[in-house]
Amino acid sequence: MFKDIIVGVTPTGIDACAVKAAIRFAERFESQLYLTHVAGMEQGWGSIEHLAPSGETDQIGTKIREMYAEYLGITPGAQVVVVPGIPHSELLRLARQKNTDLIVMGPHTQEYEEKRSKMWGMAGSTLERVSQRARCPVMIVHKEVECKDPLFENIVVATDFSDQAECAVAYGGQMARQYKAKLTVMHVCEPGGQGRNECLARLEHDYGPRLDGVVGVDFKAAAGEPAMEILLAARQSGADLVIMAHHSKESDPEKAFLGSTVTQVALNAPCPTMSVNRHFDLRCGLMYDQTGQVAKAEALV
CATH class of the missing domain: 3.40.50.620 (HUPs)
Structure with a gap:
């Protein structure tokens, strides 16, 4: 990998x-x-x-x-x-x-x-x-990582359904396959947007077919402040890795980093946080255009 x-x-x-x-x-x-x-x-x-x-x-x-x-x-x-x-x-x-x-x-x-x-x-x-x-x-990595085998047993991936988040989900799926880990794919619903049931249905529809072979996939829709909900999910699931897209909807990289959800999660998560940035996303976009959505997810890993 x-x-x-x-x-x-x-x-x-x-x-x-x-x-x-x-x-x-x-x-x-x-x-x-x-x-x-x-x-x-x-x-x-x-x-x-x-x-x-x-x-x-x-x-x-x-x-x-x-x-x-x-x-x-x-x-x-x-x-x-x-x-x-x-x-x-x-x-x-x-x-x-x-x-x-x-x-x-x-x-x-x-x-x-x-x-x-x-x-x-x-x-x-x-x-x-x-x-x-x-x-x-x-x-x-801001704190000691337990040296165990397998290294990762519970992985949380946060997605906002952006193209960048596609990369994060693909990486989460590959890691889960590699380590035979449980995988939680979650989305924090925006105020005034889709409700939890609608968000949950979209998670299952968009990502379910791409995560074949991953044992113990769980889809979770939450409502609230994104960083707090992601941290809560990480703690509840006993996560040993959180994966997120670094720049998802903010086009200005300076604004995206300062006070970003990724930063807040990385500072307070009980485990390492993996950040996928916009430069890597550009490569993902090329794969998406050339090979299609499902092939893109596989090609990323």
């Missing part, structure tokens, strides 16, 4: 939860894994160009290898990549070079617990820019 995975790391170890999650994916799918750190922000803008010649990037790489030696030992193909530069630019550049299938990101700061709302939501943050521009799904 994922052949090449990038996980953002720091020498502090604050994102060990993200590293562990990425390693489990790499194990499951026999993926090439890149533990990636972008150096420069801590040292100051003026010194970025001198980091590689001075040997500092090599020193950071050595520290990361030592820190994650236990995990690197069980993923022989994993590589530690340390480059100088601007974090989001270098992460995205490496993702393009490697044609990455998945980017995994954690909090990346020691002040995460105190400043998480500012860090995740502020314009210009590394997470924001990577999530907006990545050409593959971005998994946001």
Whole structure:
């Protein structure tokens, strides 16, 4: 499912939860894994160009290898990549070079617990820019992921019936098949729109035929504030993964991220949240036009 995975790391170890999650994916799918750190922000803008010649990037790489030696030992193909530069630019550049299938990101700061709302939501943050521009799904891991087998047993996919959400549902279906997991596909009805019964009927009609082979599919229609309802469904189902389209109905990526439903869910979910952005959606659209709706869902995964 994922052949090449990038996980953002720091020498502090604050994102060990993200590293562990990425390693489990790499194990499951026999993926090439890149533990990636972008150096420069801590040292100051003026010194970025001198980091590689001075040997500092090599020193950071050595520290990361030592820190994650236990995990690197069980993923022989994993590589530690340390480059100088601007974090989001270098992460995205490496993702393009490697044609990455998945980017995994954690909090990346020691002040995460105190400043998480500012860090995740502020314009210009590394997470924001990577999530907006990545050409593959971005998994946001903000807390420890239980290392169990199977890794995922209960998956929740939120859809607003947009084209972007088609990608999220397709990914959810493939993950559920891979892990033999239970899958909940849900929609939060808009005020003044269709009622719950109508929304539920549409969920079953639109997605039921495409999820053949998934054991334990459940369709759920809710009414209320979207983020709260998605979080409630995740907790009630014991979800260990939530999948959502990052930019669904908002065309302006800046507005879509700030205060978005995905951000609110990712900050508070009891499990990782997978975000699918507009760039990946464009690829989905091409598949849809060329092969048709059902083939599109299969081609995505």
